[in-house]
Amino acid sequence: MSGNALASKSLGEAPEERRFLSTSEATALERELLDEYRFGWQQLVELYGHASAVAVTKAFPLSLLSRKQRTVLVVCGPEQNGAVGLACARHLRVFDYQPSIFCPVRSADTLHRDLTTQCEKMDIPFLSFLPAEARLIDDAYGLVVDALLGPGVLPAEAGGPCARALATLRRLSIPLVSLDVPSGWDAEAGGDAADALQPDVLVSLAAPKSCARRFTGRRHFVAGRFVPEDVRRKFGLRLPEYAGTECVAAL
Amino acid sequence: MSGNALASKSLGEAPEERRFLSTSEATALERELLDEYRFGWQQLVELYGHASAVAVTKAFPLSLLSRKQRTVLVVCGPEQNGAVGLACARHLRVFDYQPSIFCPVRSADTLHRDLTTQCEKMDIPFLSFLPAEARLIDDAYGLVVDALLGPGVLPAEAGGPCARALATLRRLSIPLVSLDVPSGWDAEAGGDAADALQPDVLVSLAAPKSCARRFTGRRHFVAGRFVPEDVRRKFGLRLPEYAGTECVAAL
Numbered sequence: 001m002s003g004n005a006l007a008s009k010s011l012g013e014a015p016e017e018r019r020f021l022s023t024s025e026a027t028a029l030e031r032e033l034l035d036e037y038r039f040g041w042q043q044l045v046e047l048y049g050h051a052s053a054v055a056v057t058k059a060f061p062l063s064l065l066s067r068k069q070r071t072v073l074v075v076c077g078p079e080q081n082g083a084v085g086l087a088c089a090r091h092l093r094v095f096d097y098q099p100s101i102f103c104p105v106r107s108a109d110t111l112h113r114d115l116t117t118q119c120e121k122m123d124i125p126f127l128s129f130l131p132a133e134a135r136l137i138d139d140a141y142g143l144v145v146d147a148l149l150g151p152g153v154l155p156a157e158a159g160g161p162c163a164r165a166l167a168t169l170r171r172l173s174i175p176l177v178s179l180d181v182p183s184g185w186d187a188e189a190g191g192d193a194a195d196a197l198q199p200d201v202l203v204s205l206a207a208p209k210s211c212a213r214r215f216t217g218r219r220h221f222v223a224g225r226f227v228p229e230d231v232r233r234k235f236g237l238r239l240p241e242y243a244g245t246e247c248v249a250a251l
Numbered sequence: 252m253s254g255n256a257l258a259s260k261s262l263g264e265a266p267e268e269r270r271f272l273s274t275s276e277a278t279a280l281e282r283e284l285l286d287e288y289r290f291g292w293q294q295l296v297e298l299y300g301h302a303s304a305v306a307v308t309k310a311f312p313l314s315l316l317s318r319k320q321r322t323v324l325v326v327c328g329p330e331q332n333g334a335v336g337l338a339c340a341r342h343l344r345v346f347d348y349q350p351s352i353f354c355p356v357r358s359a360d361t362l363h364r365d366l367t368t369q370c371e372k373m374d375i376p377f378l379s380f381l382p383a384e385a386r387l388i389d390d391a392y393g394l395v396v397d398a399l400l401g402p403g404v405l406p407a408e409a410g411g412p413c414a415r416a417l418a419t420l421r422r423l424s425i426p427l428v429s430l431d432v433p434s435g436w437d438a439e440a441g442g443d444a445a446d447a448l449q450p451d452v453l454v455s456l457a458a459p460k461s462c463a464r465r466f467t468g469r470r471h472f473v474a475g476r477f478v479p480e481d482v483r484r485k486f487g488l489r490l491p492e493y494a495g496t497e498c499v500a501a502l
Contacts, residue, residue, distance in 0.1 A: 036372060037368065037369050037372050037373075038364070038365035038366075038368040038369060039365075039369065040293045040362075040365060042291045042293040042294050042297075043293050043294070043297045046293075046294045046297050046298065047297065053496075054496050057495070057496050090477075091477075094476060094477060095495075095496055111291075113289070114289035114290070114291060115289075117288065117289040118288050118289060118290065118479075121287060121288050121479065121481070122288075122479045122480070122481070123481075225345060226341075226342075226345060228369075228372065228373045229373070230372070230373070230374075244308070244346075245304075245305050245308050245346055
């Protein structure tokens with residue numbers, strides 16, 4: 001068994017577990033990008049948001065969608081995940097989708113506020129509340145992007161408005177795209193909790209986190225083309241090749 | 252004549268002159284993005300740098316290049332144009348080109364410094380000086396990206412190191428890609444001056460500037476997919492459609 005593992009290693013194939021980052025590895029990778037490489041949040045959020053929108057176009061190509069199916073509800077929490085959701089919504093608008101945004105809590109963070117202004121000025125509608133009745137959302141939108149809770153934020157810690165939004169999202173029947181760690185999932189153990197979402201599409205930011213092993217939806221993308229080669233090597237990321245100038249790759 | 256102009260307008264075809272921004276219009280468009288839409292410099296530079304690199308891949312596809320032709324000298328000035336050049340070099344590296352960077356003057360600007368760190372940490376070589384002999388550069392690199400002087404910076408105002416770099420670039424025979432306004436060009440009148448570069452490829456950032464009318468090189472791209480529809484309308488930009496999720500369009 002260990003001989004086989006060695007053989008597969010020498011062929012350049014990573015053992016399955018090396019493709020997924022533990023919470024502490026994910027934090028270390030992010031710190032490496034921010035502290036060592038001097039990437040800025042604004043820059044990272046733009047790269048992630050753009051790539052997330054491109055992933056949506058691959059999972060749900062515009063040409064195959066009816067007018068109604070092009071309507072996308074993007075649910076953005078107050079943390080970094082939510083900022084990526086706001087940038088994703090803006091790029092979806094540019095790609096001719098019809099996003100609407102719901103932020104259960106408005107963030108005081110400057111980047112969040114600026115990204116919100118960009119969306120507002122582009123006439124992307126912001127919902128003032130999320131209908132509690134799932135059917136109303138299922139009827140109004142073609143799909144939902146979940147940028148609600150960041151990695152490691154459990155529903156119990158999320159606070160009233162976010163927890164209520166999560167409870168509603170869980171009852172939807174339209175396709176669901178989660179950014180990075182699906183809301184309600186434990187970043188390591190995954191989404192076994194009753195209040196966890198079960199996304200159809202997962203977009204891992206930078207690299208897949210441990211929980212992504214439990215993902216059973218139909219498409220899994222990684223949005224980390226910009227991650228420098230040395231960082232990939234340091235964290236043992238053996239990801240599929242990104243083709244051409246693509247910013248996402250299917251896993 | 253005016254009847255024809257009206258007819259072409261009603262068909263949605265813009266008269267040629269509406270496609271190019273005067274210096275004051277370009278400044279107003281930038282202020283609109285920064286002040287009204289709250290885009291940040293970091294965000295804009297990342298979008299422009301990424302799109303510029305994508306434009307290079309379209310004009311010089313990797314698959315058609317020999318190993319030597321993949322080497323790209325990116326010449327970055329101390330202004331915003333130079334920051335876009337640094338981001339472009341990083342994305343070129345990610346796209347498997349072999350960029351090297353020359354900055355005649357190191358900028359004290361934080362964003363410049365951070366983008367420089369990103370490139371340095373990715374092992375992109377920085378030249379400490381530019382050989383004055385053009386042949387040495389022609390022999391060493393496949394192409395040059397000119398991100399030296401921003402719009403409206405005339406060589407006489409540029410200061411010794413930048414003016415000297417420009418004088419060298421003018422004598423090169425390898426293909427030249429200029430970002431936004433080719434170095435040495437007047438942003439309005441174009442590049443008639445003896446010390447102006449004559450690029451093979453022009454990448455207009457956000458929208459083409461007046462001087463681009465005088466561009467006679469082989470490919471002209473615009474990198475402004477993210478520019479909101481309302482801003483395009485306000486400034487009378489009638490640009491070709493961006494296909495799919497493309498961040499650049501050929502003019």
